[in-house]
Amino acid sequence: xxxxxxxxxxxxxxxxxxxxxxxxxxxxxxxxxxxxxxxxxxxxxxxxxxxxxxxxxxxxxxxxxxxxxxxxxxxxxxxxxxxxxxxxxxxxxxxxxxxxxxxxxxxxxxxxxxxxxxxxxxxxxxxxxxxxxxxxxxxxxxxxxxxxxxxxxxxxxxxxxxxxxxxxxxxxxxxxxxxxxxxxxxxxxxxxxxxxxxxxxxxxxxxxxxxxxxxxxxxxxxxxxxxxxxxxxxxxxxxxxxxxxxxxxxxxxxxxxxxxxxxxxxxxxxxxx
Amino acid sequence: xxxxxxxxxxxxxxxxxxxxxxxxxxxxxxxxxxxxxxxxxxxxxxxxxxxxxxxxxxxxxxxxxxxxxxxxxxxxxxxxxxxxxxxxxxxxxxxxxxxxxxxxxxxxxxxxxxxxxxxxxxxxxxxxxxxxxxxxxxxxxxxxxxxxxxxxxxxxxxxxxxxxxxxxxxxxxxxxxxxxxxxxxxxxxxxxxxxxxxxxxxxxxxxxxxxxxxxxxxxxxxxxxxxxxxxxxxxxxxxxxxxxxxxxxxxxxxxxxxxxxxxxxxxxxxxxxxxxxxxxxxxxxxxxxxxx
Amino acid sequence: xxxxxxxxxxxxxxxxxxxxxxxxxxxxxxxxxxxxxxxxxxxxxxxxxxxxxxxxxxxxxxxxxxxxxxxxxxxxxxxxxxxxxxxxxxxxxxxxxxxxxxxxxxxxxxxxxxxxxxxxxxxxxxxxxxxxxxxxxxxxxxxxxxxxxxxxxxxxxxxxxxxxxxxxxxxxxxxxxxxxxxxxxxxxxxxxxxxxxxxxxxxxxxxxxxxxxxxxxxxxxxxxxxxxxxxxxxxxxxxxxxxxxxxxxxxxxxxxxxxxxxxxxxxxxxxxxxxxxxxxxxxxxxxxxxxxxxxxxxxxxxxxxxxxxxxxxxxxxxxxxxxxxxxxxxxxxxxxxxxxxxxxxxxxxxxxxxxxxxxxxxxxxxxxxxxxxxxxxxxxxxxxxxxxxxxxxxxxxxxxxxxxxxxxxxxxxxxxxxxx
Numbered sequence: 009x010x011x012x013x014x015x016x017x018x019x020x021x022x023x024x025x026x027x028x029x030x031x032x033x034x035x036x037x038x039x040x041x042x043x044x045x046x047x048x049x050x051x052x053x054x055x056x057x058x059x060x061x062x063x064x065x066x067x068x069x070x071x072x073x074x075x076x077x078x079x080x081x082x083x084x085x086x087x088x089x090x091x092x093x094x095x096x097x098x099x100x101x102x103x104x105x106x107x108x109x110x111x112x113x114x115x116x117x118x119x120x121x122x123x124x125x126x127x128x129x130x131x132x133x134x135x136x137x138x139x140x141x142x143x144x145x146x147x148x149x150x151x152x153x154x155x156x157x158x159x160x161x162x163x164x165x166x167x168x169x170x171x172x173x174x175x176x177x178x179x180x181x182x183x184x185x186x187x188x189x190x191x192x193x194x195x196x197x198x199x200x201x202x203x204x205x206x207x208x209x210x211x212x213x214x215x216x217x218x219x220x221x222x223x224x225x226x227x228x229x230x231x232x233x234x235x236x237x238x239x240x241x242x243x244x245x246x247x248x249x250x251x252x253x254x255x256x257x258x259x260x261x262x263x264x265x266x267x268x269x270x271x272x273x274x275x276x277x278x279x280x281x
Numbered sequence: 282x283x284x285x286x287x288x289x290x291x292x293x294x295x296x297x298x299x300x301x302x303x304x305x306x307x308x309x310x311x312x313x314x315x316x317x318x319x320x321x322x323x324x325x326x327x328x329x330x331x332x333x334x335x336x337x338x339x340x341x342x343x344x345x346x347x348x349x350x351x352x353x354x355x356x357x358x359x360x361x362x363x364x365x366x367x368x369x370x371x372x373x374x375x376x377x378x379x380x381x382x383x384x385x386x387x388x389x390x391x392x393x394x395x396x397x398x399x400x401x402x403x404x405x406x407x408x409x410x411x412x413x414x415x416x417x418x419x420x421x422x423x424x425x426x427x428x429x430x431x432x433x434x435x436x437x438x439x440x441x442x443x444x445x446x447x448x449x450x451x452x453x454x455x456x457x458x459x460x461x462x463x464x465x466x467x468x469x470x471x472x473x474x475x476x477x478x479x480x481x482x483x484x485x486x487x488x489x490x491x492x493x494x495x496x497x498x499x500x501x502x503x504x505x506x507x508x509x510x511x512x513x514x515x516x517x518x519x520x521x522x523x524x525x526x527x528x529x530x531x532x533x534x535x536x537x538x539x540x541x542x543x544x545x546x547x548x549x550x551x552x553x554x555x556x557x558x559x560x561x562x563x564x565x566x567x568x569x570x571x572x573x
Numbered sequence: 574x575x576x577x578x579x580x581x582x583x584x585x586x587x588x589x590x591x592x593x594x595x596x597x598x599x600x601x602x603x604x605x606x607x608x609x610x611x612x613x614x615x616x617x618x619x620x621x622x623x624x625x626x627x628x629x630x631x632x633x634x635x636x637x638x639x640x641x642x643x644x645x646x647x648x649x650x651x652x653x654x655x656x657x658x659x660x661x662x663x664x665x666x667x668x669x670x671x672x673x674x675x676x677x678x679x680x681x682x683x684x685x686x687x688x689x690x691x692x693x694x695x696x697x698x699x700x701x702x703x704x705x706x707x708x709x710x711x712x713x714x715x716x717x718x719x720x721x722x723x724x725x726x727x728x729x730x731x732x733x734x735x736x737x738x739x740x741x742x743x744x745x746x747x748x749x750x751x752x753x754x755x756x757x758x759x760x761x762x763x764x765x766x767x768x769x770x771x772x773x774x775x776x777x778x779x780x781x782x783x784x785x786x787x788x789x790x791x792x793x794x795x796x797x798x799x800x801x802x803x804x805x806x807x808x809x810x811x812x813x814x815x816x817x818x819x820x821x822x823x824x825x826x827x828x829x830x831x832x833x834x835x836x837x838x839x840x841x842x843x844x845x846x847x848x849x850x851x852x853x854x855x856x857x858x859x860x861x862x863x864x865x866x867x868x869x870x871x872x873x874x875x876x877x878x879x880x881x882x883x884x885x886x887x888x889x890x891x892x893x894x895x896x897x898x899x900x901x902x903x904x905x906x907x908x909x910x911x912x913x914x915x916x917x918x919x920x921x922x923x924x925x926x927x928x929x930x931x932x933x934x935x936x937x938x939x940x941x942x943x944x945x946x947x948x949x950x951x952x953x954x955x956x957x958x959x960x961x962x963x964x965x966x967x968x969x970x971x972x973x974x975x976x977x978x979x980x981x982x983x984x985x986x987x988x989x990x991x992x993x
Contacts, residue, residue: 019377020386026374027393030451033408034396046854071628099298108291114299121306122508123559125533127540128552130658131326131665132309138666152305155298185290214401220655221662224621224670225647232401236652237627246407253404260399261392268392275463324685324952324992326665348963414823436821521824524771526966541657542956543682 034257041065041254045247064251071248073226074255077234082259084149084219084230085212091154092208093201100163101193105175106185115164121157126217134221144224153212159204166200166274167193202267203274213260231256317550323543332546339550349551351527352535359446359531360510366450368502371457376491378458379465391462395455406519409448410435435521438528445516445529452516453509457502464498465491500570504563511559603715606691614893615643619670622648623656626674626722626880629914637900644893664688669885671894674721677709677878678958681950684717685992690884690891692716696899705877705945706919712950713993718883719902722916724842725877725945726780727937729849731837732862734760742864746784746808749867753817753838762837767827768809768818770969775961777840780876781805783946784869790949793993795957795986798979804870806968806975813969820969832857840866842878843938847915863937877945879919917942953992960985 036055040048041064043057068074102108103115133152134143142148170193178188216232223229235252264271317339319332343349374394378387397405412419413434421431434444468491476486492499514533517523523530523538532555539548622630627650634646649670651659657679663669664686675683683689692710697719699707706720730742735752738760743749756762769777782789785808787801796802812818822830828845830836832853839845850858866873882901884894900906907918908926917938918924924939948954964981967973973981 015380016382019380019382023374023377023382023386023390027390030455031393031396033405033412034400036411037404037408045851095298098294102291102294106291106294108295111291114295117307118302120556120560121302121310123512123556123563124306124310125512125536125552125555127533127537128313128549129306129309131545131662132312133305134662135666136305136309138668143663143666143668151301155302155305160298185293189294210399217655217658220652221659224619224663224668225649233652233655236654237624237650238652249407250404253401253407257400257404261396264392264395264399268388268395272391272459272463272466275460322952322992323661324682326661327667327686327688329665410823410825414826415821433821433823436823522772524966526970526972527963538959542959543661543952544956 037250038254041247041251043247048246048250064247065255068248068251068255072234072238072252073229074231074234076227077229077231078255080146080228081213081230081232083146084153085209087146087150088153088212089205089208091150092156092159093205095154096156096159096163096204097167097194097197097201098189099160100165100167101189103160103164104168105170105172105193115160118157118160121155130217130221133218137222143222144228145222146228148222149219149228149230152218153215156208156211159208162204162207162274163197163200166197170196199270199274201274202270206263206267206271209263210260213256313549314553316546317553319546321546321549323545325545335546339547340554342547343551343554348527348530349532349535352530352532355442355528355530356511356513356532358442359449359513360507362443363446363450363453363510363513364503364506366446367454367506368457368499370450370454371502372461372495372499374454374458375461375465376487378462391459394458397452398455402515402519405448405452409520413444436525438525441521441525441529445520448520449510449513449516453506457506460498460502461495464495468494496570500566503570504566507566508559508563511555511562603713604691606693606715608695609693609895610892611696611896613643614641614890614896616890616893617645617647618672618890618893618897620646620648620897621651621656621660621670621673623651623674623676623880624653625914626916627651633910633913634897636906637897640900641893641896644897646897661686664885667887669887671888671890672882672884672898674880675718675883677706677720677880677947678950678954680710680717680881680883681712681954681992682952683883684712684715684950685952688885688887689717690886690888692718693895696895697902701902701920701922703877703919703921703942703945705942705947706879708947709877709879709950710881710883718881719898720919721880721882721901722907722910723877723879723919723942724844724917725875725938725941726776726840726842727863727865727875727941728867729831729839729841729845729861729863731756731760731762731831731834731860733860734762734834734837737761742862743867744864745868746870750812750815750817753812756837757817760837761834764819764830764835765817765837766812767822767831767836767839768812768969769827770813770820770966771824772962774965774969775958776876776878778805778809778961778965779948780866780874780946781808781869783874784866784872786869786871790991793991795983795991797986798983801871803975803979806978808869809965810968810975810978813971818969820971828852831861843915843917843935846934863934865937865941873941873944875941875945877942877947879917949991951991951993953989956989957986960989 039055039057042060042062043054044059044061044063047054047058103111137143137148137151142151174192175188178192183191214232215230216236219230220233220236223233226234235249235256238248238252318334318336320335321332325332378390415421415431415433415436420434424431432440434440472490472494473486476490481489512533513531514537517529517531517534518537521529523534532551536548536551536555539551620630620634621627627648631646631648631650634648638644638646657676660673660675660683664683669688680689699716702720703723706723707716709720710716710718728742730752734756735742738755738758740752740755743752753766757765779789782802782805785801785804787799787805788796789802790796813820819836827839828848829852831839832849846863849861853860866875882898884891884898888894901910902920904918904920904923904926907920907923908928910916911918911923912928918929923929929935929939961982964973964978968975968978
């Protein structure tokens with residue numbers, strides 16, 4: 009499709025204006041994290057910091073065990089991503105390429121999970137975790153996050169589009185089902201896994217209520233939980249909150265910058281339909 | 282479809298997941314369902330069986346609860362307005378990014394537009410409250426420039442819900458954009474070229490090629506967003522707390538509040554109704570979307 | 574029997590068993606407190622604390638550890654948003670700590686779960702605490718835990734604006750309004766007075782009922798529709814009706830509007846002094862002051878809140894847990910705790926310590942505490958509080974009258990019940 013130069017200019021202007029609207033608030037929050045607290049609260053607000061300072065970050069480091077919380081968040085999010093990738097692809101493969109009784113009912117049941125308000129599940133889930141002796145452990149924080157209907161759905165869609173001949177050929181060669189799965193299917197799933205990985209990471213990284221309830225000592229607090237201690241009804245430390253938000257967003261941003269090519273490819277090829 | 286040598290093999294792949302699913306989700310879900318037929322309160326957590334069954338009383342109360350009914354109406358309005366808005370914005374952004382602009386700028390814009398979707402609500406709330414602040418807020422300052430006195434967006438019953446809708450659409454359209462972008466790249470160029478030869482204009486090409494080709498992903502976004510939007514809660518929680526006078530109270534937020542004051546049985550009943558409605562709507566959308 | 578009937582019979586049977594297994598027991602007898610050993614203690618004590626207190630308590634407890642060799646106090650801080658859910662979940666899962674800080678209106682609800690230990694009389698002396706504060710842990714005659722620190726509500730105002738307008742801070746309800754009017758007309762506080770009408774608004778309304786001579790509970794039932802209660806609600810509503818208080822304040826807009834001078838006064842607790850000093854910047858300290866609540870027809874009774882410390886029945890280290898709680902209630906420790914996080918002592922004699930006698934603003938709080946009450950710690954209180962907030966919002970926005978609000982609150986309060 010050929011476009012004239014003029015059309016491109018219009019597109020660019022429109023996109024840029026949209027971008028300003030979309031990331032304006034972030035830009036402001038990001039810049040604000042380098043302002044002293046009195047300037048953050050100033051009215052009218054300033055855009056660029058008049059006095060640049062790293063004081064907010066320093067204070068944050070001093071008041072909250074940010075390093076530890078950051079590591080905890082990483083551990084939890086990565087474990088949940090890994091679990092979802094494995095489970096999602098295994099179950100997706102099962103639903104997409106293998107035949108067994110009750111398959112459709114089970115699949116529908118799993119998807120229906122997306123419609124349940126999480127708050128209702130929290131109490132029974134916690135009792136379960138407690139009965140299993142996993143309160144205040146990483147395992148307790150991670151386990152329920154391993155079950156993600158969206159992951160199963162995405163992987164199933166993707167794997168369903170892979171040619172059956174691949175699997176047939178492997179069977180003819182005498183490969184077992186697990187060998188087929190790990191050696192043939194999984195490597196082909198990379199784009200879909202990038203998509204799923206990113207989505208899962210996001211969810212796990214921002215999750216607040218569940219880790220807050222299961223972690224009973226500060227050593228296990230994830231970033232949102234640790235930052236929440238600073239949040240009061242009145243007299244919230246805005247300066248610390250903006251600095252905290254920047255720390256929370258940064259890794260996600262970096263991840264997305266690197267993965268976005270695979271991410272889009274993954275969605276394109278998982279043939280959502 | 283491949284028939285495994287033994288049909289049991291499919292189960293082997295699914296079983297570990299399914300076991301955990303039953304334990305961590307189905308079980309708690311059924312517990313919640315059971316809870317909704319009792320007068321279970323937060324004071325009963327240590328002695329779960331020490332509650333009285335109350336039949337469908339909680340469900341009857343739902344229909345009589347002014348706040349709940351209001352929440353249901355708000356949620357409906359929210360979904361009906363926000364859904365087309367998000368999909369429209371997502372589609373517009375995707376088409377613009379796919380119109381042949383350079384790869385690097387496209388990646389840059391894509392990242393920018395997707396940013397709100399991946400950010401936690403707390404950071405977003407701080408920024409938006411400043412934007413919508415009645416006197417010092419950017420929005421009203423800009424309106425002042427053209428001689429309009431802007432309302433107190435979040436404190437006025439007429440503008441609070443629309444403000445929340447705008448914010449949610451702003452936050453959510455990036456996801457739809459990415460999905461559409463992916464799908465757009467899969468549309469064969471030949472279709473457009475052939476249409477161009479036939480003398481079809483840009484608008485015509487959009488409506489006769491792009492939209493029909495995107496139908497499956499539009500359906501996906503519709504269903505996925507509906508499921509999400511029907512459960513919207515974070516945005517009003519941090520922006521308005523459901524007020525003023527419940528004008529931004531959503532069903533999920535109402536459930537959350539009931540849970541917060543310890544009415545677990547009642548909250549369970551409300552959640553069960555919400556769940557049923559979501560599933561019914563999703564199935565309906567899929568039916569309609571596929572039958573055409 | 575065919576299969577269908579057999580199945581439904583089995584189903585019915587299961588239901589019957591379930592129904593028989595369920596059901597509330599007839600009301601339990603009041604619990605008796607058991608004494609604790611008062612000798613040497615050792616081992617680990619796990620403590621949960623909320624917000625600022627949670628951040629500070631860990632270091633603060635070092636003194637207790639050195640006074641009691643062999644004891645290790647492990648403090649876990651948690652956010653206010655999640656504290657209630659976290660504690661109820663912990664009770665549900667039998668995963669409670671030894672000691673926890675709780676909100677001052679939670680004791681009724683949490684004690685009803687059966688997870689809290691009644692306060693041992695041999696260690697804790699009820700008379701040492703402010704009576705209003707003790708009410709927060711006293712559930713129908715049995716105490717669960719102790720008040721840790723208190724807060725009470727007083728009248729904040731802009732000193733500079735009052736001087737400019739040439740008025741003295743109010744002592745009565747009538748003066749309250751003329752004061753605000755003067756600030757509005759001559760002091761520059763164009764919006765008047767900040768009176769809450771959303772979250773937490775009930776804490777500003779209930780004292781007005783007390784000040785009118787009313788009670789919100791009598792003989793175990795709610796009394797929100799008495800003439801006194803209506804008088805209180807009228808006073809509350811009149812500030813909005815007469816445009817002396819704005820009803821369009823953005824969420825989070827307070828206390829910025831006070832610092833900017835848009836409003837010239839508000840009712841709140843001691844923490845606001847710290848917030849104002851911090852947010853107002855240098856010199857703001859001299860621009861505001863506090864006085865006790867303006868008196869209503871009968872009294873100037875204020876609201877007392879704060880937090881309590883409770884010990885759980887499943888505590889691993891019961892003796893040390895109570896000893897720690899007792900230590901935190903010692904006057905000297907309470908005074909030191911005040912200097913650490915500015916939390917006001919719940920123990921009366923702590924107010925004689927030098928740390929507390931120096932500050933004139935603090936004296937106002939000390940005075941007000943002598944006439945301050947708390948709502949009854951009923952398990953359903955939080956639920957009722959939400960109801961009140963809803964009705965007060967309607968009142969503030971002019972959608973109902975004080976009489977209608979009184980009636981609506983009473984009707985819903987009756988429906989909700991005390992939950993005991």
